[in-house]
Amino acid sequence: MSARHSHAPGHNHPPDHEHLHSHLHDGPHAAVPGQPRDDEDLLADALMEGFDAAEDKASFLRMARIPQHLHGADGSVLRLVDVELRYAYQVATASPAFNADHLVYLPFPANMIRERATMVFVYVSLRERRDVDLREMIRLLEDKE
Numbered sequence: 001m002s003a004r005h006s007h008a009p010g011h012n013h014p015p016d017h018e019h020l021h022s023h024l025h026d027g028p029h030a031a032v033p034g035q036p037r038d039d040e041d042l043l044a045d046a047l048m049e050g051f052d053a054a055e056d057k058a059s060f061l062r063m064a065r066i067p068q069h070l071h072g073a074d075g076s077v078l079r080l081v082d083v084e085l086r087y088a089y090q091v092a093t094a095s096p097a098f099n100a101d102h103l104v105y106l107p108f109p110a111n112m113i114r115e116r117a118t119m120v121f122v123y124v125s126l127r128e129r130r131d132v133d134l135r136e137m138i139r140l141l142e143d144k145e
Contacts, residue, residue, distance in 0.1 A: 044134050048119050052085060065141055070123050070130065078123035078130055088116045 047064060054060035061068075061083070070078045092107040119134040132140070 040135065040138050043138055044119075047134065047138075048085065048117060051083065051119065057083070065144070066121065066137065067140070070132070070140075072125050072128040072130065074127065076125040076127060078125045078128060080121060081124050082120075082122035084120040084122065086118050086120060089113055090116065 050064070051057060051060055061080075066080070066083075068080050072078045090108070091113050092105060094103045094105045096102075097104045119137075121132040121137055123130045123132065
């Protein structure tokens with residue numbers, strides 16, 4: 001168990017805690033209002049929750065069929081060295097102003113601030129580093145089937 005979280009439903013948050021993996025939802029298995037959850041979203045939730053909770057992380061990765069190596073752009077073998085769980089909170093938005101040389105900054109009210117969480121698999125060789133985010137990993141796993 002990590003120091004960051006205690007075990008509870010929904011990526012180890014209280015059941016009423018909202019978060020996202022490029023999607024908003026009310027708990028680990030709820031749909032975005034008006035949109036059904038797709039299989040990729042459910043698999044992403046399961047992989048993150050399972051890895052975070054697993055006492056034996058290496059065995060969990062083997063059971064989840066996460067590759068221990070990938071091939072780099074030059075054909076070299078990249079080895080899995082890190083699995084990162086990343087959490088961020090978007091508290092505002094900023095974008096270029098139309099026809100001006102400044103940013104339009106819009107802070108969010110408290111009820112719009114949501115956690116974003118993702119998982120990143122870091123592969124390295126002597127010449128290359130490749131960060132594979134959770135969505136890309138899911139596609140790689142589906143391509144192997």
